[in-house]
Amino acid sequence: MMRLDKFLATLGLGSRKEVKKLITSGQIQVNDVTVTKVNHGVDEDHDQVAYLGQELVYQAYYYVMLNKPDGLVSATEDKMHETVIDWVALDFDHVDLFPVGRLDIDTTGLLLLTNNGQLAHQLLSPKKHVAKTYQALVTGQVSEVDIAAFAAGIRLKDFTAQAAELEILDYDPDKDQSLTKVTIHEGKFHQVKRMFLARDHEVLHLHRVSMGPLDLDPDLDLGQYRELTAAECDLLRPYGLE
Template identity: 55%
Template sequence: MRLDKFLVDCGVGSRTEVKTILKKKQVTVNGKVETSSKLQINETIDQIIYLNRQLSYEKFVYYLLNKPSGVISATEDNHHRTVLDLLDDDARHKEVFPVGRLDIDTTGLLLLTNNGQLAHAMLSPKKHVDKNYLADVLGIMDYADVLAFEKGITLKDYTCQPARLEILSVDETANCCRVNITIREGKFHQVKRMVASRGKEVLSLERLSMGPLSLPTDLARGDYRRLTEEELDSLKEFGVSL
């Protein structure tokens, strides 16, 4: 692997920034100052140090974000903040992207990675990956709605796969309720459209889990962290190299 690619993959900077860093003699390879970006190194054996910090190569990285409202699940946008704007430079240099999407006003769990195979596997309709949501709803959902979700809600353009609707609480005075909804697809505005088809309206929506990953209770809205070893192990069920 070229030294400049290694440094970029380790989050040191962009290719242009890395060239400048090398010219400033801030990188050593096996104890020797190195200034050539074209140097071929063995990323698993050679010792590369930048500003007194030994670098470890990571081909793939995984971040769990508690998405806030008002940002979009994209890598760039001319009108809104994106989830990448919430990350630090190291994370952005890894060229991560969101696995799936959440609407701009939907909050909660979002996985970001640069592992395209894993993203494809988790989003594949054949995998039937559960996505679980907590929703506040205007209108009272009842047992008839539960049965309709189990059967599969029919929308204008497609029929949803069977889903689970659990009624958590009901406020008759305010004419609203709180529900838990689990779907296996991720169509555009799907949860909101399913609820709307039953004559109710989603007021707020938060994703609590996706497949084996759950939203940590101690991760504040807008914050993110790397996946734990246990969480990474749970992703091995998708059969791709991590």
């Protein structure tokens, strides 16, 4: 059971103060009966709640795909920088979203935002080895030797990375830069950048294109976001999506 005012605020119908006015003014119906008490109990799974005759469908969990632009911090709040939650607040201010994992402030691409802690735990659990794939623009010409080194596990100062898949997409001899695709199965701090540095390649730009079964929508421009489709949600059900 949930208080009616909280139910309406959760749906984004307004702030607690605003939805209380809707209730007390007789604009809300529960099971075809007008309710004017803000603390009226609502069974979100079975009761029918309507605003001016239009039924409201309760949504407990939200799943938002963001094509993260450069300059945003992957956090719920930050005193110095704009966060990914600030970025989507216009549409999702009524939901306590948080990012599933983090992308560096200068890294772009796929970032999932949700209020489902179980899903986030499953996707981030080291035991699950959820794959994360990036396009990386790096200095120098990446070689088959680099591919073999990634596959064997790059040894870093504080740990040895798990085997990773490295693919060469393009090489620009004029700029001496390689465009690559790399898939890792863990998520240590600055991991991809450190792995390339260990092979004498500096990462110039990093863009995440997938996480587990979820691919970044190619039609989603940098900075754009949307809720996951039903098909995308189905892909995440093995990880605790409800």
